[in-house]
Amino acid sequence: MEVFDLSTKNYFVDYTIIASSLGSRHTIAxxxxLKRGLKPEENFNNVDESGDWIVIDLGDVLIHIMTPEYRVKYDMEKFLSSLADGREGDVL
Structure with a gap:
C-alpha cells in the first residue's frame, strides 16, 4: 500500500491511497x-467498482484497490510520485 500526500499540489484530492488485492474477489471483499469500517466516520461520495479495480472517493481522499496485474498495467505510482515531487511534466 502506498499513500501519496498531494495536499500542497494542484490535484483534486489531498491524499491518494493505492492498495493491492489478491484478486477480484479479494478486491470486492x-x-x-472499508464500507463497514469507515461508514460511521466517512461519507462515500462515489464508488466505481469492477473486480480488478475499485476507486473510492471520500472527498479529500481517493482510495484505489487494484489487482496486482492492474497495478502494474496502469502504474499510477509513477504519475502520483511525479506529482507529489513536483515533476508533473515528467509523466505527461
Missing part, C-alpha cells in the same frame, strides 16, 4: 470491509 476489501471494499466491503
Amino acid at each position: 476489501l471494499l466491503d470491509h
Whole structure:
C-alpha cells in the first residue's frame, strides 16, 4: 500500500491511497470491509467498482484497490510520485 500526500499540489484530492488485492474477489471483499469500517466516520461520495479495480472517493481522499496485474498495467505510482515531487511534466 502506498499513500501519496498531494495536499500542497494542484490535484483534486489531498491524499491518494493505492492498495493491492489478491484478486477480484479479494478486491470486492476489501471494499466491503472499508464500507463497514469507515461508514460511521466517512461519507462515500462515489464508488466505481469492477473486480480488478475499485476507486473510492471520500472527498479529500481517493482510495484505489487494484489487482496486482492492474497495478502494474496502469502504474499510477509513477504519475502520483511525479506529482507529489513536483515533476508533473515528467509523466505527461
